[in-house]
Amino acid sequence: xxxxxxSRKITIxxxxxxxxxxxxxxxxxxxLGFTVLIVAIxxxxxxxxxxxxxxxxxxxxxxxxxxIRYGLSGIxxxxxxxVILAVLQLLFYGGGVxxxxxxxxxxxxxxxxxxxxxxxxxxxxxxxxxxxxxSVLTLSTPETELMxxxxxxxxxxxxxxxxxxxxxxxxxxxxxxxxxxxxxMEKLMKAQASRGAAFGTGRWWQIIRRTKDMFPLxxxxxxxxxxxxxxxxxxxxxxxxxxxxxxxxxxxxKARSRDFSFLLIIxxxxxxxxxxxFPG
Amino acid sequence: xxxxxxxxxxxxxxxxxKGTPFVxxxxxxxxxxxxxxxCVAIIGHTGSGKSTLVQHFNGLILPQKGKVIxxxxxxxxxxxxxxxxxxxxxLVFQDPxxxxxxxxxxxxxxxxxxxxxxxxxxxxxxVKGAMEMAGLPFDAMxxxxxAALSGGQKRxxxxxxxxxxxxxxxxxxxxxxxxxxxxxxxxLGRLKTLNEQEHLTIVFISHHLEEVAYLADRIxxxxxxxxxxxxxxxxxxSNKKMLEKYRIxxxxxxxxxxxxxxxxxxxxxxxxxxxxxxxxxxxILEHGPRRDRYDTV
Numbered sequence: 033x034x035x036x037x038x039s040r041k042i043t044i045x046x047x048x049x050x051x052x053x054x055x056x057x058x059x060x061x062x063x064l065g066f067t068v069l070i071v072a073i074x075x076x077x078x079x080x081x082x083x084x085x086x087x088x089x090x091x092x093x094x095x096x097x098x099x100i101r102y103g104l105s106g107i108x109x110x111x112x113x114x115v116i117l118a119v120l121q122l123l124f125y126g127g128g129v130x131x132x133x134x135x136x137x138x139x140x141x142x143x144x145x146x147x148x149x150x151x152x153x154x155x156x157x158x159x160x161x162x163x164x165x166x167s168v169l170t171l172s173t174p175e176t177e178l179m180x181x182x183x184x185x186x187x188x189x190x191x192x193x194x195x196x197x198x199x200x201x202x203x204x205x206x207x208x209x210x211x212x213x214x215x216x217m218e219k220l221m222k223a224q225a226s227r228g229a230a231f232g233t234g235r236w237w238q239i240i241r242r243t244k245d246m247f248p249l250x251x252x253x254x255x256x257x258x259x260x261x262x263x264x265x266x267x268x269x270x271x272x273x274x275x276x277x278x279x280x281x282x283x284x285x286k287a288r289s290r291d292f293s294f295l296l297i298i299x300x301x302x303x304x305x306x307x308x309x310f311p312g
Numbered sequence: 313x314x315x316x317x318x319x320x321x322x323x324x325x326x327x328x329x330k331g332t333p334f335v336x337x338x339x340x341x342x343x344x345x346x347x348x349x350x351c352v353a354i355i356g357h358t359g360s361g362k363s364t365l366v367q368h369f370n371g372l373i374l375p376q377k378g379k380v381i382x383x384x385x386x387x388x389x390x391x392x393x394x395x396x397x398x399x400x401x402x403l404v405f406q407d408p409x410x411x412x413x414x415x416x417x418x419x420x421x422x423x424x425x426x427x428x429x430x431x432x433x434x435x436x437x438x439v440k441g442a443m444e445m446a447g448l449p450f451d452a453m454x455x456x457x458x459a460a461l462s463g464g465q466k467r468x469x470x471x472x473x474x475x476x477x478x479x480x481x482x483x484x485x486x487x488x489x490x491x492x493x494x495x496x497x498x499x500l501g502r503l504k505t506l507n508e509q510e511h512l513t514i515v516f517i518s519h520h521l522e523e524v525a526y527l528a529d530r531i532x533x534x535x536x537x538x539x540x541x542x543x544x545x546x547x548x549x550s551n552k553k554m555l556e557k558y559r560i561x562x563x564x565x566x567x568x569x570x571x572x573x574x575x576x577x578x579x580x581x582x583x584x585x586x587x588x589x590x591x592x593x594x595x596i597l598e599h600g601p602r603r604d605r606y607d608t609v
Binding site: 046048050098099102105219220222223224225226227228229230247248251252255256 | 332333334367370372395398399402403405408410411412413423424425427428473474477
């Protein structure tokens with residue numbers, strides 16, 4: 033294990049080509065289903081519902097035959113944010129307008145109630161669930177498929193002159209280049225480390241120094257991003273891409289009954305986990 | 313040549329992306345030794361583990377399995393001073409000009425020495441020395457904006473940025489890739505001078521056999537993460553079996569000699585220098601073409 037292997041820490045957005053039920057689903061149904069699931073998770077406030085969603089997310093991993101450990105490793109970089117969020121919520125939520133529930137600790141401004149504890153636990157769980165679910169989606173679907181799926185889903189918006197194709201193209205390009213830039217970053221870090229840069233050795237309070245340490249990475253990274261964008265534009269125009277022109281696709285996704293039943297299961301499950309009056 | 317090993321790699325293995333579906337073993341057991349003052353070339357196909365291997369030399373990748381000893385320091389030892397190691401082993405990456413970030417040439421080259429915490433006078437001297445070694449006149453170039461340089465000049469700046477650390481060992485990953493032939497030749501000439509006059513130990517990766525023949529004292533051939541051959545260019549280029557087995561291209565001169573050999577002329581493949589090949593061809597011409605070939609025409 034080295035300190036420079038960045039690309040392996042980013043598990044979202046790196047398609048793994050294996051075969052499974054989830055991999056074979058029609059991309060627009062899959063996208064819609066996962067969106068419903070993520071929205072449902074975001075609104076779920078009960079302990080029990082979250083346990084259900086968490087189990088379901090793990091079940092999706094099993095179903096898609098993706099390695100669970102790989103999915104879980106995607107949570108690691110998010111842990112600092114989750115901890116900071118949890119601490120803030122624990123300290124300051126209790127005194128809010130909606131405060132209710134049993135009071136555990138009350139000391140000057142500090143007010144910790146059963147509600148604030150639940151908020152902390154539930155939001156951490158939601159975070160993890162959303163990472164897992166979106167990992168399943170991106171690990172089991174190639175980027176181009178995702179884009180076509182999104183395009184088909186958003187098609188109705190064309191009637192209000194929404195640039196559906198351009199929009200999905202932007203999203204696809206953004207997702208597509210995440211691993212590329214991670215690798216580029218890794219290369220730059222190695223190159224600058226070879227010249228004596230020591231990343232991450234500044235103490236956490238030396239914010240200015242730590243920011244300065246990043247300049248030798250940010251500037252070349254920006255430059256290469258610009259160069260890449262230029263190249264991409266040329267490459268696309270050479271292959272006759274005209275923004276807004278109607279295009280045919282090589283693969284025509286067609287949703288079958290299997291895809292619709294997947295969608296129904298997801299919606300049904302989400303509604304159940306969201307609205308069933310669980311005890312506690 | 314001093315027979316004291318400065319880089320010693322024994323049974324080194326490395327696996328990328330361990331514990332993910334993209335797991336890939338890049339090194340499967342490499343053992344190489346580089347002696348002080350030598351110029352060693354590492355050749356092999358794409359994906360044979362060359363880049364992974366050289367990143368071990370300055371501790372960017374630490375040995376997972378096996379041993380790497382650089383100038384007496386064992387890299388498996390956690391107490392090894394990495395900063396000191398990276399000062400001793402200068403690593404020039406592929407396409408190094410893309411890593412330039414300062415706006416002025418002098419500042420860019422001084423980045424390493426400043427990071428080492430040297431006093432300003434030493435930094436200035438180091439930058440001056442490095443620029444001259446890389447072929448950039450100090451007074452004329454130090455205040456030029458980096459963005460306005462040509463590709464060849466940028467690569468010189470990148471090389472000077474590494475040389476400014478005064479390394480004992482210079483490691484280069486495809487030093488001439490993407491340069492025009494003239495800048496490439498010039499760079500090779502510089503490296504040769506550095507090796508011969510400054511006694512810098514040089515290890516370089518290359519796909520270009522001409523450049524290997526020109527520069528290297530010794531060659532290591534890598535295949536599938538293992539070293540499968542080693543020797544001076546002369547012994548390696550005369551080992552036709554191995555060249556064919558691993559489909560290593562040969563320099564044009566060696567190619568010509570082999571063709572002459574196949575056509576029935578007696579030539580010595582171990583003498584593959586351009587001048588030597590020319591004189592061999594001349595001597596064939598003096599003795600006249602072989603009758604039997606031209607009779608049929």
